[in-house]
Amino acid sequence: MKTFLLLITILFFVGCKPQLGTTAPESVTEPDTYEKIIQMLENLQNYKATATVKYISNKNINQYEVIQYVKSSGHYRIEVTAPDNMAGNITISDTTQVAQIHTRLNLKHSLELTENKERSSIILTNFIHNFLNCNERRNFSDGYATTLEIDIPSTHPYIATATLEIDNTALTPIRLTTYDVNQEARIEVIYNTFEINIELPEQLFDIESIFS
Numbered sequence: 001m002k003t004f005l006l007l008i009t010i011l012f013f014v015g016c017k018p019q020l021g022t023t024a025p026e027s028v029t030e031p032d033t034y035e036k037i038i039q040m041l042e043n044l045q046n047y048k049a050t051a052t053v054k055y056i057s058n059k060n061i062n063q064y065e066v067i068q069y070v071k072s073s074g075h076y077r078i079e080v081t082a083p084d085n086m087a088g089n090i091t092i093s094d095t096t097q098v099a100q101i102h103t104r105l106n107l108k109h110s111l112e113l114t115e116n117k118e119r120s121s122i123i124l125t126n127f128i129h130n131f132l133n134c135n136e137r138r139n140f141s142d143g144y145a146t147t148l149e150i151d152i153p154s155t156h157p158y159i160a161t162a163t164l165e166i167d168n169t170a171l172t173p174i175r176l177t178t179y180d181v182n183q184e185a186r187i188e189v190i191y192n193t194f195e196i197n198i199e200l201p202e203q204l205f206d207i208e209s210i211f212s
Contacts, residue, residue: 029141033168037146040171040196041128046071048195049173053122054188072125075205092207099207108210121178121187127164145174152178158186172196 029037048069055062065082074095080086088103099110120126131137131150138149148164160181165174172194178187203209 027141029139029146029168033141033146034139036171037148037166037168038132040166041132043197044072044125044128045197046200047124048198048200049124050192052188052190052192054190056184056186056188068123069200069204070123070125071200071205072128074125076123077204078122092205092210094205094207097207099210101210110207110211121159121162122176122189124164124173124176124189127162127176130162131164141168144168157181 028034046069048067050065050067053064053066063083064080064086067079067081069077074093076091076093078091080089090101090103092099092101097110099108101108127148127150130152131148134150136151140147140149145165145167148166149161151161152159154160158180159178161179161183163175163177163179165177166172167174173191175191176189177185180186
């Protein structure tokens with residue numbers, strides 16, 4: 001349950017800091033491709049994604065299948081579909097509060113938003129904000145995909161660097177990864193499907209109607 005709490009609280013923008021000394025990439029992305037990627041990031045207003053989310057500790061991996069509905073304004077809705085014991089949990093943020101719905105137990109509760117850097121790592125719009133506002137952008141490519149990298153100012157030992165892999169042809173995210181101070185992957189979001197700038201009904205994020 002502690003791991004799942006990472007899904008349900010405030011997701012907020014963290015800043016950028018100077019490079020930590022990451023190993024230099026073999027090659028940077030071709031200028032035309034990089035420009036298209038930046039344009040895609042700048043124009044992203046919302047997205048719907050199905051994803052595999054992994055929280056990786058020194059002892060085990062906790063894995064969840066989720067559906068994410070996210071707006072660049074900070075609104076989000078996360079629906080857990082697997083494993084079975086977590087399926088049916090829904091978390092909604094309207095940027096002022098977060099509500100969690102346990103559909104199987106018919107339980108609902110809400111809480112005010114509080115800042116927590118550790119809980120922002122699974123939302124793509126947070127990475128985008130950080131990357132576009134960072135002076136120390138790093139990118140490299142293997143020809144098939146481009147990896148964007150930034151450092152995250154945090155005292156948490158599990159959160160130091162984040163990378164986003166993007167398909168060079170489809171211009172869609174492949175994987176969002178958060179690394180610890182030793183450059184070990186700690187949080188992974190693997191995108192199975194991804195739709196950008198689609199119509200997302202406002203009721204998806206309407207917390208007041210849930211409790212009315």
